[in-house]
Amino acid sequence: MDNTFDSNEYINMELLRFTTAGSVDDGKSTLIGRLLYDSKSILEDQYNAVKEASERRGEGYVNLALLTDGLRAEREQGITIDVAYRYFSTPKRKFIIADTPGHIQYTRNMVTGASTANLAIILVDARKGILEQTRRHSFIASLLKIPHVVFCINKMDLVDYSKEVYDNILSDFKHFSSKLEVQDIRFVPISALKGDNVVNRSENMDWYHGPTLLYLLETIHIASDHDLVNCRFPVQYVVRPFSDEYHDYRGYAGKIAGGIFKPGDKVMALPSGFTSTIKQIDTYDGPLDEAYPPMSATILLEDEIDISRGDMLVRENNVPQISQDIEIMLVWMNEKALQIGGKYAIRHTSKELRCLIKDVKYKVDINTLHRNLEDKNIGLNEIARVSIRTTQPLFFDRYKMNRNTGSVILIDETNNVTVGAGMIM
Amino acid sequence: MKNSLNHLQELESESIHVMREIASQFERPCLLFSGGKDSIVMAHLAKKAFWPAKIPFPFVHIDTGHNFEETISFRDSLVEELGVKLVVGSVQEAIDSGKSVEEKGVGASRNILQTLTLLDTIEQNKFDALLGGARRDEEKARAKERFFSHRDDFGQWDPKNQRPELWNLYNGKKFPGEHFRVFPISNWTELDVWMYIRSENIRLPSLYFSHKRDVFMRDGMWLAHAPFMQLKDDENLEHKVVRCRTIGDITCTGVVLSEANCLDDIVAEIAATRETERGNRADDKRSETAMEDRKKEGYF
Numbered sequence: 001m002d003n004t005f006d007s008n009e010y011i012n013m014e015l016l017r018f019t020t021a022g023s024v025d026d027g028k029s030t031l032i033g034r035l036l037y038d039s040k041s042i043l044e045d046q047y048n049a050v051k052e053a054s055e056r057r058g059e060g061y062v063n064l065a066l067l068t069d070g071l072r073a074e075r076e077q078g079i080t081i082d083v084a085y086r087y088f089s090t091p092k093r094k095f096i097i098a099d100t101p102g103h104i105q106y107t108r109n110m111v112t113g114a115s116t117a118n119l120a121i122i123l124v125d126a127r128k129g130i131l132e133q134t135r136r137h138s139f140i141a142s143l144l145k146i147p148h149v150v151f152c153i154n155k156m157d158l159v160d161y162s163k164e165v166y167d168n169i170l171s172d173f174k175h176f177s178s179k180l181e182v183q184d185i186r187f188v189p190i191s192a193l194k195g196d197n198v199v200n201r202s203e204n205m206d207w208y209h210g211p212t213l214l215y216l217l218e219t220i221h222i223a224s225d226h227d228l229v230n231c232r233f234p235v236q237y238v239v240r241p242f243s244d245e246y247h248d249y250r251g252y253a254g255k256i257a258g259g260i261f262k263p264g265d266k267v268m269a270l271p272s273g274f275t276s277t278i279k280q281i282d283t284y285d286g287p288l289d290e291a292y293p294p295m296s297a298t299i300l301l302e303d304e305i306d307i308s309r310g311d312m313l314v315r316e317n318n319v320p321q322i323s324q325d326i327e328i329m330l331v332w333m334n335e336k337a338l339q340i341g342g343k344y345a346i347r348h349t350s351k352e353l354r355c356l357i358k359d360v361k362y363k364v365d366i367n368t369l370h371r372n373l374e375d376k377n378i379g380l381n382e383i384a385r386v387s388i389r390t391t392q393p394l395f396f397d398r399y400k401m402n403r404n405t406g407s408v409i410l411i412d413e414t415n416n417v418t419v420g421a422g423m424i425m
Numbered sequence: 426m427k428n429s430l431n432h433l434q435e436l437e438s439e440s441i442h443v444m445r446e447i448a449s450q451f452e453r454p455c456l457l458f459s460g461g462k463d464s465i466v467m468a469h470l471a472k473k474a475f476w477p478a479k480i481p482f483p484f485v486h487i488d489t490g491h492n493f494e495e496t497i498s499f500r501d502s503l504v505e506e507l508g509v510k511l512v513v514g515s516v517q518e519a520i521d522s523g524k525s526v527e528e529k530g531v532g533a534s535r536n537i538l539q540t541l542t543l544l545d546t547i548e549q550n551k552f553d554a555l556l557g558g559a560r561r562d563e564e565k566a567r568a569k570e571r572f573f574s575h576r577d578d579f580g581q582w583d584p585k586n587q588r589p590e591l592w593n594l595y596n597g598k599k600f601p602g603e604h605f606r607v608f609p610i611s612n613w614t615e616l617d618v619w620m621y622i623r624s625e626n627i628r629l630p631s632l633y634f635s636h637k638r639d640v641f642m643r644d645g646m647w648l649a650h651a652p653f654m655q656l657k658d659d660e661n662l663e664h665k666v667v668r669c670r671t672i673g674d675i676t677c678t679g680v681v682l683s684e685a686n687c688l689d690d691i692v693a694e695i696a697a698t699r700e701t702e703r704g705n706r707a708d709d710k711r712s713e714t715a716m717e718d719r720k721k722e723g724y725f
Contacts, residue, residue: 011620021582043698082587084568085561089612092433096612108589115591223429241478249477255593260428284473292428294475295466296441309449310654335587347594350449407592415597418588 018119019098021137031192038199041088066243092218092267107381108333114144122401142180157191226293231259234349251298257404276303310351326423338378361385399423444474454554458484460496461672463558473571483510489535490517491698514546611637646679647698
């Protein structure tokens with residue numbers, strides 16, 4: 001940030017969360033280093049610490065990967081094991097990077113980083129073109145319904161900034177992109193090492209007339225990534241002050257998962273089916289005229305009806321699906337394989353229940369998207385379509401309609417570990 | 426823009442959601458209060474999350490006995506204003522009773538001793554979730570933290586074996602004796618914290634604003650002087666205009682030379698700075714992975 005820092009501008013910035021997946025040597029650390037460095041987000045003591053550590057290790061350059069690889073084991077082995085979060089801002093937006101390792105054995109980390117992202121950056125080495133890992137990263141972005149995906153064709157400096165190479169990669173990409181469900185796909189030819197088209201426009205690729213990567217990150221339209229149509233309010237916590245001043249106060253606190261709620265709206269509570277009218281939408285800063293995702297707010301109703309955590313407020317004429325039998329696309333995240341017939345705890349919005357794994361419909365080859373109907377053995381980092389039955393009905397939407405009401409996690413009750421991430425089909 | 430939040434509103438909403446999740450998923454949560462700006466922001470967020478009800482958990486302060494006087498008086502007045510219970514874990518008492526042994530010599534600090542007192546306090550009060558104001562942008566080991574961070578029955582963190590954390594579905598399941606550290610402001614940066622303090626007009630201790638103080642230079646950092654600090658032969662006290670960028674135990678909290686005496690000036694100073702705030706924390710400079718090593722043992 002330069003001296004023209006304007007704090008009013010800073011306060012009105014939007015937040016963009018993006019994920020970067022990549023393997024060793026594809027230039028991911030260089031790209032992140034470039035974004036942080038060129039946007040002046042690496043501070044001097046951080047830079048000096050990394051420089052010193054690089055020198056101590058006898059590395060001939062300032063290894064920017066040491067900025068993100070913070071764990072002792074990562075620094076020793078020179079690999080990224082876990083999701084690392086990095087922060088930077090420009091005068092236009094604040095960014096949260098979920099930096100994830102790209103090797104197949106870290107699929108669960110990629111999925112974790114992707115779950116909260118508005119945008120994914122997928123790096124393609126211009127010399128190698130579309131590889132198995134490009135397909136895998138694309139498929140994960142598509143599966144997790146990241147609304148925007150930017151393919152950075154990197155290392156253009158090593159192919160003489162050739163338009164032909166870039167065009168060939170794009171036409172190869174069209175062959176497999178038909179299988180992807182991503183609403184917004186962009187391509188940018190870059191050299192992270194030399195800085196072409198990352199923050200500054202490349203002078204070496206006058207044939208490219210599109211935006212630079214940073215310009216895309218700063219301007220891509222994200223305000224409509226939330227569902228503003230279908231009203232969903234999972235009740236998270238009931239506020240009961242028990243004080244003289246607020247003697248009869250009963251507020252339903254939670255985070256809006258979809259739609260726009262307004263005072264006067266007629267709402268229905270699930271699972272009871274009782275209806276009432278919104279009396280007021282409260283926050284500490286005063287009542288609101290309307291509440292929409294991802295706001296946290298407290299809703300007060302005209303009538304006293306029995307509502308508790310795990311219930312959901314919706315509009316009478318627009319209810320989610322209600323069922324105990326659900327099909328999910330499941331990413332398995334544990335060394336201990338999925339047990340068909342096994343029971344797990346399941347979390348969905350503010351609800352916690354148990355579920356039974358009824359059947360594995362098919363396993364997905366994460367590199368080819370091929371469906372395997374025979375193999376029902378689902379191990380770590382594998383993805384399968386699975387049918388489950390929950391102990392009570394869930395109120396849900398398909399994940400592709402709403403990421404908040406369409407996602408679940410499975411927990412192994414013998415060790416309390418999160419073992420699966422599910423997207424409701 | 427219509428129907429969208431700016432980044433501070435979105436961060437605030439995320440933090441409030443996490444706080445309400447704690448109150449729902451745990452039986453005996455508490456908020457770790459150090460007296461620093463991050464924990465003051467946490468107290469403010471907790472107030473907003475449960476309003477008009479009171480904050481439904483106590484505050485816990487691990488007092489090294491080497492705090493700035495103002496930290497203690499500020500703490501007491503805030504706790505009274507919010508109407509929450511305060512639990513104090515005293516490092517001095519642990520030393521007096523022989524449980525802890527004080528570091529000796531120049532550069533001695535009670536920073537490490539806090540861990541033992543913290544773990545004792547957790548055990549005595551049977552706390553099952555401790556809300557902390559740590560942020561991922563502070564330090565590279567913290568960049569790997571989950572919002573819900575599991576601790577075993579020895580209070581230890583296992584960074585290589587963390588639970589995956591997806592969407593905003595937080596898994597707080599645990600066995601008896603284990604607990605969670607929870608970090609609602611994980612995604613905030615130092616500048617976000619200051620912008621928020623400014624826009625919400627949150628009261629802060631005057632230590633954060635420029636004032637005159639006796640200081641001395643050690644390892645390239647200005648340290649505030651206090652009676653229990655030992656000076657080396659080549660170190661001299663100087664009277665300077667300074668302010669704290671972070672506030673912790675006096676022995677390891679550096680001060681910066683600064684004329685910033687209002688929030689606008691501080692925000693401008695932070696935005697233009699070329700040093701991280703933990704760059705003047707002596708406790709992080711002990712080794713390349715000092716924070717990770719302390720966190721594994723059960724540090725904040």
